[in-house]
Amino acid sequence: MYEMAKVLYLEASPRGDSSYSSRVAKEFLKAYQAKNPEDEVEVLSLFDADLPTFSAQGANQKMENIINLVSGGKGLEAEGEWAGVIRESDRLKSADKVVLSSPMWNFSIPYRLKHWIDVVTQPGVTFVVDVVDDAPVYTGLVTDKPLQMILASGSPYEMRFPRETDGTKTDFQRAYLEHAFRFMGFSDMRLIKVQPTGIPGPDLEAAVVSSEAHAREAALMF
Template identity: 40%
Template structure:
């Protein structure tokens, strides 16, 4: 059964990114009822801290050293999460923008899965090489300001370029971004941004 992995990155069930994800998944489910939807709520699932034995394991692997028992166990946790990602045929990431970038839980997820031998390798002649196959990946990014049209009041979107580069580093090139903003301020611009994003997501779901 083909699988869509949904990385849910907002701690609020009623957030704009969560609501938009539901719109997309409802339409996707109707279009492709035979697909398995694997939801990974980054605020409810246990992510290993990128410290201690896991950090040591990364450098042991880079330097060609054998793991200790503790390093082996911690790296196995990262491997399970990376494999869950690598086995997905489609990926949906729904996230808010926090302080111009991504929530720390999503950053922690990237720190856990971007591991040598799991999602990338290093070749002395070619440099860093991705290990994952490309697959369609949709990012829903909700922000307080309207970064899509430039009405961002002088603030910088650092979330989009980070997500593009982190995904590309692992092998994901087929990326689509649907921004939602503004999500704060006067009611009417928020309503228009929400409706436009929801309409676009419903249309995209059938062919995703």
């Protein structure tokens, strides 16, 4: 019997219908749902969601938890800001597949997406630390879930790790997201770019339409 899958869709643009990354993600999800009508898609719009506060208490709890776990403890109780950490991390871990659409903001990601990453990237929750020969070794716990990223940027960026020679236009968006999700255990990461979106006109429309076609194809294999 077919097991219903849960897809978590993280939407990181606040621009609603004006957002190119959201527009391509909608096309992806429409094609996905047409192929997998039984599956559930949970939408987490990061600029509307009530993300848990992660401040002094949460930061201290994170570091306490690392020490507790490394010295053989069972980890912290879900209290205070740590309760929010557990809640958001459970949402991520309970998904079978993850879709993320995001703009590039100042060469990287919007602060609400960084907020979400800071909440869910947690020791004993989404990664573990072991001490081997006095050195920490990190292992991601969020495994066996494909991640489809749909990333928009005003300028075009090449698919490579940022280099000094990239000058003032350097892509830390893709590089950072791939790194952050790999750290949590993701290995099957797929990418659709929507770029460049900065200059209105027929070239922009053509770029978006081509990303939408790419999205429909990718959805069938997701």
